[in-house]
Structures are given as structure tokens and as C-alpha cells.
Amino acid sequence: MAQRVIRGPNSKGRFGPYGGQYVPETVMQALSELEMSYRKLKKDKSFLSELRGYLSDFVGRPSPLYFAERFTAYLKGPKVYFKREDLNHTGAHKINNTVGQILLAKHMGKKRIIAETGAGQHGLATATVCARFGMECIIYMGAVDMKRQAPNVEKMKLLGAKVVTVESGSKTLKDATSQAMRDWVTNIRSTFYIIGSVVGPHPYPMLVRDFQSIIGKETKRQCKEKFRKLPDAIIACVGGGSNAIGIFDSFINEKSVKLIGVEAAGHGLNSGQHAATLSKGKPGVLHGSYSYLVYDNDGQIILPHSISAGLDYPGVGPEHSALSDSGRVKYFSATDKQALAAFELVSKLEGIIPALETAHALAYLIAHKKEFKARQNVVVCLSGRGDKDMPIFFEKEKA
């Protein structure tokens, strides 16, 4: 029961000490309207049935829980199952959240949608629902990410979104998020900001978690169908942490299930070039919430590094900070190199090309296989497909 205490957020939008609303005054009113609308709609039967309808017929849920037989044989360790979020429409878990938020936006009468994106998966998922609902869509994306995730940029444009190149700072997800927030402050009355992860000011970490929690709900049911019990461990990659929170959510109070989050160690945890926020950061304030963050002695944010654009972020969702402090979820990391190796291995063994983000979770399992027993069942959240990462992979192979 002690573990229930850390579930939140509380009335102040906090998970333990983490979270809150560190934003310019201009958006405070909008946050409270958003929270009120959401709390009302989440009890509204017609809203929930509308959401279920889109998740099933547009997204293609439930996503399968797949037994990765050859990967299991290779590991000579536990039985490994993939929760196939890569099979969702647009190829990742991101769409679970954007479908939920666009319905919220629609009910709130907003017509203009903005979003930030790193790997482009959230931008793509946002552009997709905007096309479906006929809404104006503006996506902020760092110049570096636009180059390394070019296939997604083309898709967003085809879907009718305007992709705005962000040239400031690191030219990656951090600066795309800052720029999206500036747009939001400016166009607050007309615009709905679809945040792509469990980050940002309250109520975003809560509502993104709730929309992603479908992953864990299905996984729990599917584990019982496939092997008649709970899994022994669940592994997910963590950037902002939305796929991880989504799959962990139903298992937080199931103490027998080990929950493992894997961050991006970039060139190595001690290289100074990583995005391993929980492993190497300290609590601080960025983009609206108090959470673990990587910053220097003056409080300036340190540019993160990861080969995976989706994990290349200096912060992490506030609920992950609380789950890390409490010890309920254990956080580890995998390097660029390990992720690339896992990317190739799983592609060849299973005929499934995982996203480079996801490859970090797979890399952890490869490195730690001896810690699991053969009779154990491990679920990896296969958060997205890796087509978008082909150019990076082949470039690295040549080098």
C-alpha cells in the first residue's frame, strides 16, 4: 500500500515533490481550463466511447503481445515478449496520446494545434490526428532532428502540417519544446498545445499518462491470456517517459513485477555526452515542471546527447522522478553503440525493425540477460518502428 502514496498527482499537480506549474502567468488560466475540461470529460461516457472508437478503428488497438522466439533463444535467458506499439497507426505509441488530446481540443473548441517533436513520431502522430479532425497543425522541430529524421518530416508535410525549423540552442527536442511553449504563450486563446510526453506543467504529465495507460492495461490482460500470470519484469525506454509510464501504470501496485526504465547513455555515462537524466541529473525546473534535469553549477541546462532523437532531452517526466526516488522503478541506461547493436540484432532475429529509442530497452536486456531466469517472462515495450532510423544506421555502419 505504501506504493500507492506516490501515485499522483496531488491537488497541486505534484508527484511527491515533483511536477507543478512553472510557466509564465499568461498560460496559467489555460492550464486550469484544460484540467477542468479533462476531469469532466474523463467521466463522460460519450467522450470515453468516442476515444475507444478511435483507438480501435483508427489506431488499430489492441496492439499484440508477441512472443519473440528467436530473440529469446539467442539470449538463452528469460522468455521475451514485445508489446507491439510499433504496429499502431503511424508506427509508435505516440498516437494513443494525440488521439486523446485532439478529442479534448475538439471539446474545448480549439482549432489550432501545436506540438514539439524530437524523433518526429509525436509530430507525425499530431499531424495525423489534425488531418483527421481538419485542424490547423504547426509542428516545432529542431534543425538537427529534421535532418536525422527526414522521412518523418516529409510525412508531416504530406499530412498538411506546417513544420517549423528550430535553429536555437541545441536545435533538438529541448529547443523545439521551448519554441512550442513560446507559440503557446503568444496564441494562448486559440491554440491547444499537444505535449508529446509525460512532461510539462500540470495537468500534462497526468493526462498524457492516462492516455498512454492503455498500453499497460492491454499488456496485463494479454499476459494472463498468454502465460496465465503477471510478467516478472517490464522494460521500457525513457526519454520524457510516456511509453514507459503507459506500460508501467497498471503494474505499479503489482510488487512482484520488476519495472525497468532505460535512459540514453549516449557516448557513455561519464562522457558528459548523454541524456541519462535520472542516472546523472539533479532536480530542477525546465519546461514547466520540477523534475530531474541535467544542468551545470550555474543552473544552465547542459545539452544532452543521444543517437536517438526521441531520447535526446535533458529532462524527464516528474512522475518518473518520484518513481525513481521511491525505488519502485529502477532506471538504467544504454549507450548509442549498444542501442545500434540491438537495433540490428532484433531486426535480423525477429523481422521487426525497432525504433532506436526502443533499441535502448532491448540493449539493456541483452546486457543484463544473466540477471533473469529461463522460466521468467519479460515484456519489452516495443514503443515504435525503426524505419525513420534507417539513414542513421547506415551512416554509422559506413563510418
Next chain:
Amino acid sequence: MNRIRTYLNQNKKQKLLIPFITAGYPDRSTTLNLIKAAIDSGCNMIEIGFPFSDPLADGAEVQFSSYQALKNGMTLARTLRIAEQVRKTSDVPLILMGYYNPILCYGENRFMKDAKAAGVDGLIIPDLPVVEASDYKRYAAIHDISTVFLAAPTTNKTRLKQIEKSCSDFVYAVTVTGVTGGGKVFGRDTDNYLKGLGKTLSKKFVAGFGVSSPETARRFCKYSDGIVIGSKLISLMRSAKSKSQGVKDAARFLSSVRKAI
């Protein structure tokens, strides 16, 4: 006694002209020259910006000056040294403005203590709304730092009351929804909003964000007790041929605003 309070208690008729100057842009000594020139041009208080890597309430100009200042090695601690330096020759009220993480990292209590000792009188943190500021306000009160919170056109009556209560001496009214910087079009709604604030608030208030000409300054001063000018000064410094010319251009501009209000 706090210099902001002392100044406001003198109850002068003159409208407040407050420049925002980024510490360390274009360099430390030019910052000091610019502050001196601003005082000589009739500014009543000085806002010194301490740079942050991710200034999300700021437009292109302050993003640029912050980035340059950080590249020049400016820090929160070094910003306090600049305040100390100004204090040696002037009693002008000094207000620091910047984002919350550097202060959190420095330690709130320790920072307020050091700021007071350096001669700082007030503090503005745009990403710290009143709901998150209880510790901050407590430490500020202990060390007699005047807290200035922002009110926005989207702020409702209830929140406006909380904001006014949390401001020690005056309120900072953001003119329009948006980030700092020029290029804004101010419609009648801005006048109505500022006029409404004048009626609602019992404390004094200044208007800022996008004030980039003497005309706009005069227009807003019909309702407010003063104005803040930041991005315009940075763009004047940027476009000048030399640093010293930039200081001259900025001073000339501030003098023209002084005359207008």
C-alpha cells in the same frame, strides 16, 4: 529599507522608466557602461537580466543576448558582482530578472541573502507563478527583497488579487499574450486591459513586453505607472557599429522615451 519602496514612497509624479539590461551582453564592462548611461538618461530603476539557457518567456532579442552572455561566461554569481559594482556609485533601485532554475541551483535562501548584500532590491522570475512561490516569497521577505510578479491579459480577477498580494511594491503587467520583443500590434484591447488594471489594482504597476517606441511608451503610461523596455535596447546594441556606439544609441533612445512620458 528597500530602495524600491523608498523611491515609490517619495510619491514622485514622474512615470517609471525601467530598462532591462542583460548582464554580460555584449560584455561585462559594456553592461556597466549601459547601466550608467541608462541612469544618466533618466531611468528610475534598472532591471538586470541574469541569463538562462532556455528563456521560454523571451523572444529573439533576449534569447540572443542571453546566449551571448552565457558564452561570455556570465553566471548568476557574476551578475551579483555587477550589481555590487553599480551600487558603488549609485542608489538607483536594482531589480534582477531571470529564470527559476539558476536561483534554485544557487539555493533560494542563500541567493536572497547574497543579492541583498550586493545591493539588489527586487526580483522578477517569469517562470515562477504565485502558486509555486511560497518558499521564494518567505525567503525574499526575510532578506527584504521586493518580489515582483507578472500579471497577464489572461489573468482572471481572483488570480490578479493573489498576484497583487504577492508583489511587495508593484505589479508587472504583461501588455499582450506573448513573449518579450518587438513587432507587436497593440489594439484597443491592450488599452482597455491596462485601464482596467489601473482601476482594479491599489498597488502601482508597470507595463512591459513589446514597448519599442516613445509613442507606445506614452500610450501605456496613460494607464500605468511606468514601462519596461528591454528587447529594443538589445536590438539597438546589436545593430550599432561598435559597443560604445550601441551604448550611445540606447541612451539616446531612453532619453527620447523619458521626454515622451
